[in-house]
Amino acid sequence: MLTLLKIRNIALIDELSVEFGSGLNLLTGETGSGKSIIVDSLAALTGTRVSSDLIKEGESTAQIEGLFSIGVTDRLAAVFEECGIDIDADENELIVRRELSQAGKNRVFVNNQLVTQGVLKQIGAFLVDIHGQGEQASLYDVSSHVAMLDEFAGNAKLLSDVADSYEAWASIRSELASLKKDESEKLQLLDILRFQVDEIKRVSPQSGEDDLLEEEKRRLNNIEKLSSLSEDTYKLLYDNDDSTTSTLERAARKLAELAEFDSAFNEYDEGLRSAQAVIEELAITTRDFRSKLEFSPERLNEIEDRLAELTRLKRKYGESIEAILEHLNSSEQRLQNIETAEFREEELKRELAARSAKYVDAAQKLHDSRVAAGKRFSTAVEIDLKDVALDKAKFEVRVETDQMTFTETGFDRVEFYFSANPGESPKPLAKVASGGEASRLMLILKTVARSNEAQKSAVFDEIDIGIGGRVAEAVGRKLKNLSANQQVLCVTHQPQIASLADRHFVVDKDMIGKSTNVSIRELTSVEQVEEIARMLAGEQITEAARENARTMLAGR
Structure with missing residues (x-):
């Protein structure tokens, strides 16, 4: 309230x-x-x-x-x-x-x-439930009739069950429809996917391969520079009288002589020997590196051809080898789905039949509730119409079923039929209710439909x-x-x-x-008399209007 x-x-x-x-x-x-x-x-x-x-x-x-x-x-x-x-x-x-x-x-x-x-x-x-001035128009909208009946019947749970069943049925129907696309379109897609899979598999790109090839290509293109650098490095480290190795050896002998006079120098001997070992190892590595350097035009051509193949795949399927491999996996999965579609189609048909049966069961329960509630609703409305000076009015709720048409709200078409005058059979509400009748009927329908919502x-x-x-x-x-x-x-x-x-x-x-x-x-009671008198008489309020207002208030 x-x-x-x-x-x-x-x-x-x-x-x-x-x-x-x-x-x-x-x-x-x-x-x-x-x-x-x-x-x-x-x-x-x-x-x-x-x-x-x-x-x-x-x-x-x-x-x-x-x-x-x-x-x-x-x-x-x-x-x-x-x-x-x-x-x-x-x-x-x-x-x-x-x-x-x-x-x-x-x-x-x-x-x-x-x-x-x-x-x-x-x-x-x-x-709050608000009924506005133009709401009578909704009476003529047949789609609003089923909502009123469901409100009266308390069909919220049944409607939820039907909606859930419909959603489950519709999802399978949609998947099945996608499988039944035009056969030529499916075959065309198969050809495209097979070509893409074959093309990628023929090249067989490996993750990180392009980076390794680029590094090798740089080495081959700079073979002379690498040979000179490694030779100079080897000589500086080992291969002459002034090399780092010779210098460290002389320093070690001098350090040993110093240690004879001051034992504090002994602790540096191990570090110096370790430095000698590192330098000798590095010298051997640079010597071996240089000895293995060999320019091969054939290998350079192989690398460039391979990189060209990988670049072509990148332009078509992704900016990296990882993207190409991901496209390969996706295409193979789509191929598998299409190639097994016939089996999946039969499986979906069985699932659709099961979900259709479940939907029909839920919709039938909703239908039964609507039919039963429709009779109670009709009776209640006719009784209440007498309270608004429509004593002879007839009101019917007609529930028609089309089990071939599934919707989220069931397979019923609910329509209200009405007759205000005796001797006339009820007709669709939109064709027979006048403006004044519509106002009263709307009041009754709304009050009957929401009779359980006193709060x-x-x-x-x-x-x-x-x-x-x-x-x-x-x-x-x-x-x-x-x-x-x-x-x-x-x-x-x-x-x-x-x-x-x-x-x-x-x-x-x-x-x-x-x-x-x-x-x-x-308004106070006195002011209420004045207001009702104004409503009766207009701007010029007469004593007769006031007396009439008092009489009306006394009879409430």
């Missing part, structure tokens, strides 16, 4: 705070007074999209906040858990706040926890369009009965409905200087 609504800097509203109560809360006011702004603000708390254009001109930010009295049901608790919202099961209040900014930084809070608009939409579905607040925005007099009074009585079990907020222009309010609010649009501001206030 909505207990408090606060609005700041929205459209023509500077700041507004209003407390609602249980029962029937009625909002009245002149046409264009701003009642729709309040309804739109309330809709924003259920997760509808909100544009920064709603922010009052001249302001940079705006805020809408609602305080709801709730009972945390298992379903609502599951939504809180799924959305990561911490809430105590014993809590009975929920604060929802939307903050808007001209800079586009719009934020949503639930109990001061920042959430997304999608999360708010999930939670909002448990808080939600029901908001009716000018659902009384196209009716008046006795019919308006009947609609008002229906709203009054509905409000006995759940909170109802209703925007109305009908005095017959307004007179039944448990709490009556009037919405005014005032000029303050050059600025227009929308306000709302709860």
Whole structure:
């Protein structure tokens, strides 16, 4: 139940705070007074999209906040858990706040926890149900009929089972369809893949091979320089009287003589001998390296040809040998998949049959529930239509089945049939319901369909369009009965409905200087008489209108 609504800097509203109560809360006011702004603000708390254009001109930010009295049901608790919202099961209040900014930084809070608009939409579905002025048009949309019936039947679990079964069936069907592509296309792909695999395997590239070949190529192209460098290095290290080896040998002898006089030099002897060994080893390595140097034009040609082959593969299949090998593995896997497609196709056909049977089973259970619920729904609607001056109306729910057509919501086509007059057989709703009948029928359908959701607040925005007099009074009585079990907020222009309010609010649009501001206030009993008299008589309120208003209020 909505207990408090606060609005700041929205459209023509500077700041507004209003407390609602249980029962029937009625909002009245002149046409264009701003009642729709309040309804739109309330809709924003259920997760509808909100544009920064709603922010009052001249302001940079705006805020809408609602305080709801709730009972945390298992379903609502599951939504809180799924959305990561911490809430105590014993809590009975929920604060929802939307903050808007001209800079586009719009934020949503639930109990001061920042959430997304999608999360708010999930939670909002448990808080408020808004029926707007143009919603009668949805009656003529046959696709909306099945949703109403499923809501009445409580088919959420069955719908989930059908949707899961459909998804499983559709995935197999899609895979099977891809296998059944045009045969020539499949053969063409086979030829391409086989050519690519053969081409790569013929060259047989090895990981790191190109780097080794490039290094060898550089050696062959610089054979003379390498020979000269290695010869000079060998001579410097070993092959002359002034070589490093000879110098170190002379130094070792001198060091030994020094050690005879000072034993401290003995500890350097091992290091010097080690240096001699390293130098001798390096000298031998450079000598052997030079002896093996041999320029081979044939080998250079082989290397260049091999590198050219690898470069050609890189241009076609990747920038590195690793990428080429990865392409090879991928192509071989695709080849295997295509070549074994016939076996896979038979396997998929068997799987599709099994999943089809599972879908049909789930959809049949949903169908059975809809058929049974349709009878109860029809009876309940016909009974309630009597409450809104449609005593002779007939209402039917027809559930037709096409088991060859699978959808996420089953294989049923649900359509409502209606007749307002005795002697006329029910016909498709879109063909027979007038504007006034549609308003009343929408009220009944919505109230019957959601009869098990007393915790939600029901908001009716000018659902009384196209009716008046006795019919308006009947609609008002229906709203009054509905409000006995759940909170109802209703925007109305009908005095017959307004007179039944448990709490009556009037919405005014005032000029303050050059600025227009929308306000709302709860009426006292005296003010309520004046407001209903205005609704009856117009601007010139007569004493007769006031007396009529008092009579209407006394009879509620």
